[in-house]
Amino acid sequence: MKTYIQILFILLALGFATSCNEALELEYDGRTSLDELFKTRNGVRGYLNSCYGARIMPDINRATLTDESQSSDMLFQGSHAALWYVDAFNASNYSNVDGQPWGSIYQAIRRCNIFLNRIEGVTANELASLEEELSSWRAQAHTLRALYYLQLMKRYGSVPLITEPYEINHDFSKDLRAPVSAVVKQILDDCDAAMSEPVSTLGFSWTVRTGENFIMNRAVVQAIRSQAILYAASPLYADGTYTWQDAAEITGNALSNLLVNDYKLWTEEPENNSAQNLYELYFITPHDEQRARDKETIYPGNRVNIWGNHGMPSTPGQTTAGACPTQELVDCYEMQATGMLPISGYSDQQHLQPIINTASGYDPNNPYEGRDPRFYATIYFNGAVRDLGPSGGLARDDHYPLSISLAGGSHNIDATELEEEGAFRLETTGGDPNIPTTPLTQDINATTGSILLKFKYKSNNNITNAQFFFAAPNPAGGESTPENVVLNKATEWTDFELDLTPYRNNSWWKWGKPGHYLRFDVGADAGNIVEIKDIEINVRVESVPADPCESFVGGVDGISNTNRRATFTGYYLRKYNNWKSGRDNDADGEIRMFRLAEMYLNFAEAAYQATGNPETAINIGNGITMSARDAVNAIRRRVGMPDIPAGLSKDEFEKRYRNERRVELAYEGHRYFDVRRWKIMEQSERYVTGMRITKNDDGSFNYERIGFERESYKEKMYFYPIPQSEIDKMFTHTGMDWQNPGWN
Known part of the structure; x- marks a missing residue:
């Protein structure tokens, strides 16, 4: 039987995917078979994009x-x-x-299963693609499925483990909730499958290419491995299958893999009063997908x-x-x-x-x-x-460059570019001479504050009747200054500044959008010669009182x-x-989903639990040895805090470690799960x-x-309840109550 998928389903999923990957380029025809979809590069990539839709980002709330x-x-x-x-x-x-994510995550897992099943045996030649690209797609799907099972396990504990597409005649009566250890094994297996794909520039690498923001990569796999095994060994989830020794080995290996692939703690100090310290600066700085500046972020958030x-x-x-x-x-x-x-x-x-x-x-x-x-x-x-900011400083001081447009549109002006000086020479040849600037390329967003037009000029005459026209190309129109702008005669480069703030708004139009431009009316007569350069719009907003x-x-x-x-x-x-x-x-x-500091802390916890001594150094791979105390102190030194002292017992160190984790990862979504996994x-x-x-x-x-005082400390709150509608369905199919304790 042919399997069909609603194209609408894919288009909805692409609401996020087009921001990080190519859009699905298929004509809308109501229904498109999976058989047809997986015959084209765009079809395959579009379906992979739809697998991304259930990632749960950290939330301040x-x-x-x-x-x-x-x-x-x-x-x-x-x-x-x-x-x-x-x-x-x-x-x-x-x-x-995050609502009640059971259904949305399983829907995404279903898509991953279908993708991995369908992509098996498909060749790059058939898709007019490259083998490295196909390899990356397989790895991304494995990574996503691992992430989804991690997100399920953290919230629901034991969950059904589904790794193959359901057949039309699937027997639901045999479905069971898999133990947490089995879920963790599947997470680690998917991570291994992703890492088994070769590293290449176009393939599954340690970072993402330009325009592929939020795409899964090898670093994310390490973060998933680290967090999954840490949780598996923690009191709430542990059943003896995975030990703290396992956790120390895997979290250490994940950390070392990241370190040797150029992941580093943020150490950039703030400049120009941008932040109080480097920790604050990191969290107000957007991640850069090419990691030129931010080498700590493993996977961004919102x-x-x-x-x-x-x-x-x-x-x-x-x-x-x-x-x-x-x-x-x-x-x-x-x-x-x-x-x-x-x-x-x-x-x-x-x-x-x-x-x-x-x-x-x-x-x-x-x-x-x-x-x-x-x-x-x-x-x-x-x-x-x-x-x-300093007293009387600026909360905003943004500069938007413009240039003289030589592409036409001037009237009674001979304009030439003076390349050596980075300037333009404007000679008026008749009445009402004017010339446009190039258009703005971004919204100056100047609803408050002052808007200044600035440039440098030379002039052979005193011009007392210049004018500037603020123009919008569609619909044509704008607003202008009076014909009384003065450019005094100047044989050397002279600064010009005009406050445009009074002309910002009128009843029907606001200037300053992409495509808007200025028209320079250079006096009213022939014979004026003006050289002009460094044209810009400067938006300035005074800072709030200190x-x-x-x-x-x-x-x-x-x-x-x-x-x-x-x-x-x-x-x-x-x-x-x-x-x-x-x-x-x-x-x-923005909140990050995964960052390197968490990887240090994950290893520290596993290491002191495994060895019983926070100062016991462990070989974590790639020629790196580290103790639990070393890992915690790396985090503390970064912000200028003294080292945790040597000689602490395991229990004393645990108190200090848990406090360090709480402080370093505050408001990143970890505390909710930490107090639960620690019970x-x-x-x-x-x-x-x-x-x-x-x-x-x-x-x-x-x-x-x-x-x-709260009532939300009760034992049932360790896990989310499975939605009652799902409980009712599975009871009908299996005769078993799947609900988490305390939620009946």
Whole structure:
């Protein structure tokens, strides 16, 4: 029987795929058979693109389901956060920050299975393709299937293992949930299959080619291997099949493979007040797919909007405080001078009575001084500097070059290019002389601030009646300055500047889009000779006042439990937030799915668990030896933190390691899964706190911890429920209840 696939299904999948791969070039005919689809290069590649559609990217809001954050949306009883905190979900209405991904992931796995089945035996010649390309496609499909099973396992635990396309007469009564160890074996097998494909420029390599952003590559395979085996050996998932020794070997091998293939921790320091430190700079810098600058990112994620969705109410355009950092997270940031935790624990269950570590150098009356640099890059606290620019500086200073157009359109002007000087000579030959510039190539996006026209010129005469016309090609039209622009006689290069801001808007049209241009009316008469160069539009936005965050009661960003735009905990999220971001300049960063720092930490955890000694060096391959302590200290040294001291016991090191992982990977989606795989959710999730700060008349502050109690710590929350509709179907087919514990 011929198998058919709706072409619409592929086109929907290509909504993401065209951003990272070629579009499927098939005529729409309603139905296209897979037999026909897999006879052409575009058909095969288009179907592979459709396999990418279920990747689950990290989400800031997952932090609100952990002890990293308390959501300001809890104010609304029907919000996701409010329902989560009171344990109001069941198998029928359950939703996480990624929805209920069971169905979408299995649909993507089905596509991967079909692709791998169909591509078997297809030759490059048949597709008018190259063997390296075909090899890469096979590897990508294996990598995607491995990623999908990893994402399923993390959320649901034991899941059905499907690696072949279902036949039309498939017997569902024999389907079973495979144990986690079997799922992990399949993940590792798929990773091995991907890595078995040869490395080549056009094939499955360690990076991606230009225009192939988000494509799977060999580095992603290493990240999947590392995370999968770490989870398999962790208490929640371990069944004895995979040991910590296995985890140490695989995570170490993955790390060494990345290191010898030019993956490195980010070490670029900020310049020109772009960020407070290198850690902050990394998270506001978009990844570059060719890795010329960013060699830490293994697989990118989505850009985030912090200033608007997790920002401060004093920021124009902000809508909600969103993921408000907890006091527990703040307590995890060590003192930089001593490398010690300021708080060693709590004397009460609710975390309202901290045990201060006096040896650390922590001052409870000045609690935010001298902390780990990552603290300042992650959290806005009371008194935190918001504007990093100098007083009176610019939040935006962008330059858009233009040139004189010699391609026609001039009137009564003889124009020639003076190549040696990079200039143009304009000689007027009659009345109303004018000439256009080349068009803008990008949107100047200048809804606020000033717009300046700048260039350098020489002139043989005083011209007092020049004019500039701001033109749009379609529809024709625009707006012009009055005929009173002055260019004084100048025999040397002279700077010219004209404020275009008053002409930015009128009732029917806005200038500054791609294709828009300027027309230069060079006086009104013949006989003028003007040389002109370095033409540009300069958009300048003054920086916001350098006022600090005021999260104290009554401050402009003051704590509140009745306003979702205000923090509930006394803190706001800073990680990913570019201080220049705002309504008119969204420049916030992106969450990475995988990065090298996680690979160091994965190995560190597996190594100390396997050896019992954090200082035992292990040969991780490629001529590299490393201990658990070495791996953690590599992360700490990068940000200027002291080494974790030698001589710690396994238990002492575990406490320091878990804290390091929490700090380094904050708001990257790991904490949710870490507290589950370690089986500490009951300790971490039940109580979280914030800091209520009041300001005294003398300018000093009082600090009072406030608490929030949740019901989301219960044992059933270790795993997502399988959708009830799927449970009902499989009970009909198999007679077995597939539901995860506690969700019936």
